[in-house]
Amino acid sequence: MNELRFAFRQLLRNPGFATAVVLTLALGLCMGIALGAGFRRNREAISGTMAGDGIIVGGVKLCWCPPGRFTMGSPRDEPERRRGEDQVEVQLTKGFWMAKHEATQGDWKRIMGPLPGPLTAELPEGDEFPVGNVNFAEAEAYCRKLTELGRQTGELPGDWEFRLPTEAQWEYACRAGTTTATSFGDRLSSQQANFKGKPYNGGEPGPSLNGAAKVGSYPANAWGLHDLHGNIYEWCRDWYHAKLPGGTDPDLYAAKGTATKSEHGVISRSRRGGCWADDGWPCRTAFRLRFEPERRYDHIGFRVVAVRP
Numbered sequence: 001m002n003e004l005r006f007a008f009r010q011l012l013r014n015p016g017f018a019t020a021v022v023l024t025l026a027l028g029l030c031m032g033i034a035l036g037a038g039f040r041r042n043r044e045a046i047s048g049t050m051a052g053d054g055i056i057v058g059g060v061k062l063c064w065c066p067p068g069r070f071t072m073g074s075p076r077d078e079p080e081r082r083r084g085e086d087q088v089e090v091q092l093t094k095g096f097w098m099a100k101h102e103a104t105q106g107d108w109k110r111i112m113g114p115l116p117g118p119l120t121a122e123l124p125e126g127d128e129f130p131v132g133n134v135n136f137a138e139a140e141a142y143c144r145k146l147t148e149l150g151r152q153t154g155e156l157p158g159d160w161e162f163r164l165p166t167e168a169q170w171e172y173a174c175r176a177g178t179t180t181a182t183s184f185g186d187r188l189s190s191q192q193a194n195f196k197g198k199p200y201n202g203g204e205p206g207p208s209l210n211g212a213a214k215v216g217s218y219p220a221n222a223w224g225l226h227d228l229h230g231n232i233y234e235w236c237r238d239w240y241h242a243k244l245p246g247g248t249d250p251d252l253y254a255a256k257g258t259a260t261k262s263e264h265g266v267i268s269r270s271r272r273g274g275c276w277a278d279d280g281w282p283c284r285t286a287f288r289l290r291f292e293p294e295r296r297y298d299h300i301g302f303r304v305v306a307v308r309p
């Protein structure tokens, strides 16, 4: 109390000291604003201006992916490329927000309640770990619930909604302007992504965790998105077609009739990004796999996008 009285007396007697106090308070305020500016809680216009702009909707951090054109798929000379990656030109006429992280167990519990499927030795419990063992319908239910939540809080305008990304949106966001095999260049080190075993194309070896990592443990790409390469596979909304869809705003969500059948005669949704149980090469940007929508696996999760349909 004596110190307080002393400080107050100094303030009255010493204009220089008062100025210093005011300047310190102002600096603190500016720093607080600057620190908070990375991710604003969205209350106004939802569209971003620059790639990687951040907002938070329903407690989920999102990064802006601006409209643009890109080449989807891999060039013929890309090491370890697979069939089904032949390049197509894509134009995305609308910008969208993509979740900075894979959907986490903490997000799921907060938005949906109990986890959709069991935890495993590779998928341990923890709010910052990705949610896995989630089938396609459950991932879509999460998107609907998050849409409701965003509208209730006023953070998501009525004409926007959460969805799973199309393959084109996923790859565009993963590339973040790059044309290389990964968003970190033509190699992938296990210090850059959570995968097991051999790094891709001569990348530096790093630790193999043999299981999920907390989201955001590895570096972000140029648009601020983490773990598109590795950690947990991510559901996309398209029905899997052997040939990549090109053109303007390709979306194969409803293209069930033309979906490519597996050797067992079933059709699937697409998934992207590789996972902790893969080598480095399936974590390439253009790598794609199929998975039947009603099935679940611990190494398959998802991340959301917010779009204006």
Ligand SMILES: [Ca+2]
Pocket: 102, 227, 228, 229, 230, 231, 232, 233, 234, 273, 274
């Ligand atoms: Ca991932």
